[in-house]
Amino acid sequence: MxxxxxxxxxxxxxxxxxxxxxxxxxxxxxxxxxxxxxxxxxxxxxxxxxxxxxxxxxxxxxxxxxxxxxxxxxxxxxxxxxxxxxxxxxxxxxxxxxxxxxxxxxxxxxxxxxxxxxxxxxxxxxxxxxxxxxxxxxxxxxxxxxxxxxxxxxxxxxxxxxxxxxxxxxxxxxxxxxxxxxxxxxxxxxxxxxxxxxxxxxxxxxxxxxxxxxxxxxxxxxxxRGAWTQAATARHAPKSVDFIHLAALRHQASDMMGSPVLARWDRSAEAVGYSLLPGVADIATRGPLTPDHSIHTKAFAAIFDDDPRDGLARFQSAYNDYFSQHAAPHHTCLDQVPRFGIWREKGMLYIAPDSKRIGVVGDISAHTVKAIQWAEALGGWVALPKQDLFDIEYWELEQAKLKRGQTRGEFEGRVVLVTGAGSGIGKACVEAFVSKGAAVVALDINTTITGMWSSRQVLGRVCDVTDTQQIEAAVQAAVETFGGIDVLVSNAGNFPPSRQLKDMDAQTWEQSLSLNLSSHMNMLRACIPFLELGIDASVVFIGSKNVPAPGPGASAYSVAKAGLAQMARVAALELGSKGIRVNTIHPNAVFDTSLWTDEVLAQRALSYQLTVDEYKKNNVLGRNVGSSDVARLAVQMAGEGFACTTGAQVPVDGGNDRVI
Ligand SMILES: [Zn+2]
Missing domain, CATH: 3.40.225.10 (Class II aldolase/adducin N-terminal domain)
Known part of the structure; x- marks a missing residue:
């Protein structure tokens, strides 16, 4: 040092x-x-x-x-x-x-x-x-x-x-x-x-x-003493069933907590090495590095097997014993959800009510794992007696620290995956969900997405949604980082060059169908197993006004979006029995997005024989519609206001006389 x-x-x-x-x-x-x-x-x-x-x-x-x-x-x-x-x-x-x-x-x-x-x-x-x-x-x-x-x-x-x-x-x-x-x-x-x-x-x-x-x-x-380099390291090649198990664990932990929690899988070489140590179940449950940590991590770890849900039940029972052995009459038992655990041979798992606190648990655990191995090399990890740990965990002054300033956002503890998140409507959706407390996975083909968000609340990740392998990897990264997927905002798309049908070329047509239709199906299919394990799961597709009111020269776009709207209706039918809601937003004339280059704007205005400014406010309300207006509705659709609505198609267009 x-x-x-x-x-x-x-x-x-x-x-x-x-x-x-x-x-x-x-x-x-x-x-x-x-x-x-x-x-x-x-x-x-x-x-x-x-x-x-x-x-x-x-x-x-x-x-x-x-x-x-x-x-x-x-x-x-x-x-x-x-x-x-x-x-x-x-x-x-x-x-x-x-x-x-x-x-x-x-x-x-x-x-x-x-x-x-x-x-x-x-x-x-x-x-x-x-x-x-x-x-x-x-x-x-x-x-x-x-x-x-x-x-x-x-x-x-x-x-x-x-x-x-x-x-x-x-x-x-x-x-x-x-x-x-x-x-x-x-x-x-x-x-x-x-x-x-x-x-x-x-x-x-x-x-x-x-x-x-x-x-x-x-x-x-x-x-x-040779303890400094004792930290064990190993690798674990994840299987797809691991991610399902993790999402199931998070769902059950949320039930136990009575509100949504996040879960994180630490697959670092140190975490996997630690999980492979003989006797790890014993040393990991002895106690924390310093008692102060127990207010964030609780006094001891859970031990998770292949299907980690059994570990939750065992922890609950161990925690109840710990409480009844050490509590005074005035104590009320806190939640019995572990904050960290050893996932045998696979690494460490962290659980917390929000993205800030799961980061705290992860950081503390990393230091604890290292320190425990030092101490084991020196003759054994001796934590404080459980009563001392209990006294800190239940110390009113520490509990007051945790509670201070915590008003839970509507989406706190919930995970939202947004595609096309680097600009326009997608970016506005990320911002809107973040402001409501959600943990957000922001995907975009543009590499700037990784540096766009610096908070622990957002995982920015490059993903070309027309590549199913990249979709698979992105969905797994979402589950690894936050424990599941509750809301999919399937937004990525583009506006192909304007072409009359007589001039349509195969490339323009197929690229539009690939991005504006098929990629949404591939993304939905990859997310369904996790949405089924999600908390109040829902899907929001970003469609287009072109579905109810197409324009000439936009067939490649309109046909793909019409297909998307139809797929959303089928998805609503197929997923409703699982409690997953599927709704579609049809935005129109949202000019603060990358679809609307000056060139496209001028072309469209011309085709309606309007000036650009007239075209921008050419709606019943005479309003300029922005990305944030669309994002606000996406948040509503994923929230309680739409609890009883699925299969809906709602315009955000300032009122369009061709649609009305
Ligand atoms: Zn201190």
Whole structure:
């Protein structure tokens, strides 16, 4: 592990004298996923503020709850009265809710985020900068039979080593007691066994680089003991039945959750290698790397066989036992859906209610898999007792973190596949479904599709829908990434050159039928097995006004779209008994799409003897119709508003007198 400190970069942050460097080195810690993951860890700096009476007050600026170190800004640090925090540490006891109330009371800015649950601990350390991470290497060593002894030997008297206690007030008290007579000038850090590590210094860079140096010692130890390269790797050639099993698993997990969830298959060499380890079922269910992870991943993994649904039932029963053994009377059992599991010989499976959280589960699992193998090489993975894990998973403060700011979008946990997603109507459909919380697979023949979406919510993938092998691969990628397909928006198409029938050439005719008709059938056929396992599954075909009202010179297009509309009606009949709805949108004159080049627009206007502008608004409502208007209807068709409608053909055309 290297220090990422860069003087020039630091200088840009340092223009904010109070918090600039604090923000900078917090981001550096956050950038290294071997140190912290997704909201883990926290940092602080001590300074002062002048209040409205002109008096200077000593302040701890501590990471606000809900902020991520990698992306934290000055506004993410909550200013808390330092002496108040120090007094809190002397109380004999303080409940969790009592502590959070006091932390908010001690804020110097009522609009600041709620201070980290470790605020009191940060206040007790008399150095200006305090950094706390859950460094993989340090925690992994501490999760071994001789972990404590190894760390004591490794760090000598520069580092205080403390046994695991519950984070928050109890941890603050522990540190308070343990450091009453500490010589802070000699101490470089504190290791919290099974949890993490703290460093501190009056200098920002020194505190950060102490962290790097101490973690490096732990990494060096793993190297010397030959543990560093122990991670198993292997490959698994997927079979098509694997994808069906995965979609069935996701469907059942959604039933158990009572709302749609996503599932992801990790087929990386590390995940497959791990799933092949002898004894993996035992080591994977012992517990997480650091207890903080259990709020995202639950305390232990599921074990999945060929048909992974059996694993869900086994996990449910194991989770019920875990709950009844460790719960207090006031606890209510959370959902019994695993968040990650070993799929024997095939890799890892992740399950979560949305695309952001499934990414979090995947990242945490990757680090856990690596750390467990280090620890196994050092003599065995020893996680915390299940009661400690339970106490964290059911800690009201952690549960509050998960719930904050979560209003579920209408399509959250659902998977939408859109073809022709690189521009026009397809692109607008991706945006519309994303805004409703859906996980979207965006396919396009144009290679720019892969870079078009940077969020975890969208998988952009190149696919030529006239190639059945590419369709197959794209559908499998969708299922591998999100666990299934609930909605197909079959949109890809083009407008061939205008030709009278007397001049029609075979190529124009056949290419149009291939893209505008056959490709939709091939895509639908590939998706049907997954739509059958989908959640409120539906298909939206993007047809054309040319179906009810064709124009001269557009036979290759109109005939293909008419065929598509007829296929959609047959599909509605065939798939209705499976609960799959199939509806068609007939857009007209949507000019913000790539079909409508200036040339085509001019030609069409001419054929109606209109100017281009007249042609654009030539509808009953006199409205300019856009891609987003079509996308809005596609979302409606896939939603509750169309729950009882299948086989419908709905125009989005501003009202066309030839259609009406
Ligand atoms: Zn921590």
């Amino acid at each position: 290297n220090s990422l400190w860069d003087d020039q970069e630091a200088a840009r942050f340092a223009t904010d004298a109070m918090l600039g460097l604090r923000v900078y080195s917090s981001q550096l810690l956050g950038r290294d996923t071997d140190l912290v993951l997704h909201g883990g860890g926290n940092t602080s700096v001590k300074g002062s503020l002048v209040n409205v009476f002109g008096q200077s007050e000593e302040v701890l600026f501590v990471k606000g709850s809900g902020w991520d170190l990698q992306t934290i800004a000055a506004g993410g640090f909550a200013p808390v009265r330092l002496d108040y925090l120090k007094r809190l540490a002397t109380l004999p006891a303080l409940s969790d809710t009592g502590m959070m109330r006091e932390l908010r009371l001690a804020l110097l800015d009522p609009n600041a985020p709620t201070p980290s649950v470790e605020a009191i601990l940060h206040a007790l350390i008399p150095l200006r900068y305090v950094d706390h991470t859950h460094a993989d290497a340090v925690v992994a060593i501490s999760n071994t039979p001789d972990g404590e002894a190894v760390l004591r030997k490794l760090y000598g008297d520069e580092v205080l080593i403390l046994p695991y206690v519950m984070p928050g007030f109890i941890l603050a008290q522990q540190v308070h007691q343990a450091t009453l007579n500490a010589d802070w000038s000699r101490l470089k850090g504190i290791v919290l066994l099974h949890h993490g590590i703290i460093t501190f210094d009056d200098d920002c860079r020194a505190s950060y680089e102490s962290m790097i140096a101490l973690v490096n010692k732990a990494e060096g130890y793993l190297r010397n």
